[in-house]
């Protein structure tokens with residue numbers, strides 16, 4: 500798999516194209532929870548990183564950037580309620596199709612969706628205890644990545660966490676096989692494109708500013724962490 504030797508920035512995810520099939524796109528959002536539950540490890544990230552910085556004495560706030568169909572912020576809202584935290588979550592995505600899909604889901608207490616870029620929240624002077632994203636970093640150009648990290652530093656008063664795939668041959672082969680039973684969506688082709696666009700941990704370390712740490716997560720992931 501020599502094609503995984505370096506990041507492929509010319510491969511574009513179908514879901515990022517404005518004219519992609521809307522029914523397939525909605526099925527993709529609907530299938531994200533399956534993929535995220537299997538590979539993204541957010542419960543571990545909740546327990547290890549987020550929960551320890553929250554307070555039971557006040558209402559906590561979290562911003563999820565590029566939230567797509569919204570299943571990661573919905574899971575965070577559930578875990579917070581179960582663990583006895585008051586957590587208000589704002590889930591933003593600049594894509595109106597993502598915002599429309601997430602907003603059409605049954606309401607989750609404490610969670611609101613909004614169509615926005617992180618820069619708009621910075622301009623409003625918004626702040627949150629925690630800033631998160633899942634599977635967003637590999638979508639971004641170098642300038643967009645540095646903008647997101649700079650915005651995260653301003654928006655997140657305690658912690659910022661950006662979780663993403665890592666570009667490995669084993670991950671590519673396993674994802675290719677595991678997603679065969681998910682037809683009718685962009686999950687398989689966009690997932691494989693995403694892996695081709697993703698960073699290795701050392702590549703990410705080379706481009707993030709001081710204050711950010713890149714941790715490897717099992718299986719085949721990078722977690723970009725900044726503690727304020």
Ligand SMILES: C[S@@+](CC[C@H](N)C(=O)[O-])C[C@H]1O[C@@H](n2cnc3c(N)ncnc32)[C@H](O)[C@@H]1O
Pocket residue numbers: 531535564565566567568569570571592593594597616617632633634635638639643
């Ligand atoms: C692969 S989806 C991941 C969605 C969701 N976070 C998940 O894990 O299921 C990537 C999302 O990032 C969003 N996105 C793309 N460029 C962005 C940017 N510059 N800032 C914020 N979100 C962006 C897209 O609209 C898309 O919904």
